[in-house]
Amino acid sequence: MEELSQNSQNSEDEISLIDLFAVLLRYKKMIIITCVVAAVAVVAYSIISIILPPEKSPLPNQYTPEAHMLIKESGSGGGLSSAISASGMGALAGMAGINVSGGATNSALAVYLTSSNSFLDAITDKFGLIEKFELEKSVRANSRKILKNKLVANYDEDTGVFTVSFTDIDPVFAQSVVNYAVDWLDDRFDELGLDNNKIQKENLEKNIQLSYNEILRLEKEVQRLGASVSGANSAWNIPSITTGSARLQMELEAQKQVYTQLKSQYELLKVQMQSDQPIFQIIERPEIPDMKSKPSRGKLCIIVEFAAFFMSVFLAFALNAYKNIKNDQEAWGKLFPKKARS
Numbered sequence: 590m591e592e593l594s595q596n597s598q599n600s601e602d603e604i605s606l607i608d609l610f611a612v613l614l615r616y617k618k619m620i621i622i623t624c625v626v627a628a629v630a631v632v633a634y635s636i637i638s639i640i641l642p643p644e645k646s647p648l649p650n651q652y653t654p655e656a657h658m659l660i661k662e663s664g665s666g667g668g669l670s671s672a673i674s675a676s677g678m679g680a681l682a683g684m685a686g687i688n689v690s691g692g693a694t695n696s697a698l699a700v701y702l703t704s705s706n707s708f709l710d711a712i713t714d715k716f717g718l719i720e721k722f723e724l725e726k727s728v729r730a731n732s733r734k735i736l737k738n739k740l741v742a743n744y745d746e747d748t749g750v751f752t753v754s755f756t757d758i759d760p761v762f763a764q765s766v767v768n769y770a771v772d773w774l775d776d777r778f779d780e781l782g783l784d785n786n787k788i789q790k791e792n793l794e795k796n797i798q799l800s801y802n803e804i805l806r807l808e809k810e811v812q813r814l815g816a817s818v819s820g821a822n823s824a825w826n827i828p829s830i831t832t833g834s835a836r837l838q839m840e841l842e843a844q845k846q847v848y849t850q851l852k853s854q855y856e857l858l859k860v861q862m863q864s865d866q867p868i869f870q871i872i873e874r875p876e877i878p879d880m881k882s883k884p885s886r887g888k889l890c891i892i893v894e895f896a897a898f899f900m901s902v903f904l905a906f907a908l909n910a911y912k913n914i915k916n917d918q919e920a921w922g923k924l925f926p927k928k929a930r931s
Contacts, residue, residue, distance in 0.1 A: 612905055612906060612909045613902065613905060615905075615909070616901075616904075616905035616908065616909070619901060619904070619905060620898070620901040620902060620905060623897050623898075623900070623901035623904075624894060624897050624898050624901065626897075627893055627894060627896075627897030628890070628893075628894055628897075630893075631889065631890045631893040631894070632890060634647070634648070635648070635886040635889065635890065638886070639886075643758040643759070644758070648884055648886070648889075649758045650758065650881040650884075651756050651757065651758055651881060651882055651883050651884070652756070652757065652758070652759075652760035652763055652878040652880075652881055652882055653754050653755065653756045653763065653878065653882035653883075654754065654755065654760065654763050654764045654767050654875035654876060654877065654878050655752055655753070655754040655767070655873075655875055656752070656753050656754075656767050656768070656770070656771045656871070656873060656874055656875045657750050657751070657752050657871075657872045657873040658699075658750070658751045658752075658753070658771065658774070658869060658870060658871050658872060659749055659750060659751070659870040659872050660695050660696045660699055660744070660749055660750075660751045660868065660869060660870075661695065661749070661867065661868045661869075661870070662694050662695055662696065662749070695778075695868055695869075696744045696746075696749070696751060698781075699742070699744065699751050699774060699778075699869075700742055700744055700751075702774060702777055703740065703742035703753065703770070703774070704737065704742070706733065708770070708773060708774075708777075709732070709733045709736045709737070710729065710732075710733070711769075711773055712736060712740075712766060712769060712770065712773075713729075713732045713733075713736065715769055716762070716765070716766060716769075718732050718735070718736070719732055722735055739755055739756050739757060740753070740754070740755045740766070740770065741753070741754050741755075741756075742754075750872065753767055753770050753771060753774075754767065754875075755767045755770070756882060756883075760877050760878050760879075761877055763875075763878075764875045764876065764877050764878075767875040768874065768875060771871060771874070771875075774869065775869055775871065778868060778869040790855070790859070793851060793854060793855045794855070796851050797848065797851045797852060797855060800844060800847050800848040800851055801848060803844050804841065804844050804845060804848060807837055807840055807841040807844060808841065810837050811834060811837045811838060811841060814834040814837065
């Protein structure tokens with residue numbers, strides 16, 4: 590008995606599969622026509638999107654230039670935390686998920702800066718994106734939203750490489766935006782004072798220039814006093830002039846020693862900076878891409894073709910079910926009682 594029931598169940602399964610294939614064969618013309626029409630339509634759509642100018646194309650080519658920076662993480666978050674707090678960005682960084690109490694990192698700061706309003710607004714104002722995107726309402730909010738969709742920043746923890754990219758139909762414009770973004774981030778890191786070597790180098794350069802200018806001034810003053818001694822009309826003025834000249838000579842020698850020390854420190858710092866890695870280092874500037882990043886029209890054609898096939902199969906089974914129900918008076922009466930009475 591069990592074998593008979595199992596055989597009958599297998600035969601029912603075979604019959605159901607045969608019924609399914611029968612339905613597909615019955616509506617094979619509709620399925621084939623639907624797939625052919627979908628294929629022709631999506632290919633025509635893709636060709637038209639290539640022929641039309643990017644501004645008018647429904648599916649234009651888009652290009653994504655990238656810039657790569659190397660970000661050095663400090664040994665502890667103290668220097669970065671103090672710099673963020675001193676810049677008045679502590680509350681904003683906390684909202685962005687950066688812990689300024691001691692666990693902040695330079696990479697986290699870089700990611701935050703690329704999503705900050707000051708960064709997005711700077712790009713908007715630089716390239717006139719409000720006029721470019723023809724924004725009329727909530728121009729700041731909408732321009733920031735558009736930029737966040739087009740501009741992407743990623744940090745690779747394994748390599749320490751920070752990447753900034755921008756996607757647009759104009760490759761030259763996209764490259765300009767990425768270049769500006771890189772320069773803005775570099776300047777912002779300098780403003781925050783995260784790289785002590787850079788700060789020391791700038792301070793030494795300023796002090797060296799000031800010391801050099803003071804040496805020139807003192808030398809001119811000594812020459813002027815020397816000319817005064819040679820041209821003095823009275824012997825009574827010579828001692829005072831000589832004393833003043835000696836004092837200037839002492840100041841000049843002291844200033845030369847200061848200049849020598851500053852110059853030595855500057856040269857030593859340059860050697861140290863060559864061996865030390867800066868916190869924010871530009872590895873690769875963006876190039877004008879000659880190959881589109883998206884869209885993938887081939888993938889689009891495959892997706893549309895598969896969707897058309899499954900939709901046509903579903904429609905075939907739906908039509909077959911409707912036909913079976915219509916032929917079954919009892920089932921038809923349950924669904925449409927009024928029509929069944931008539």
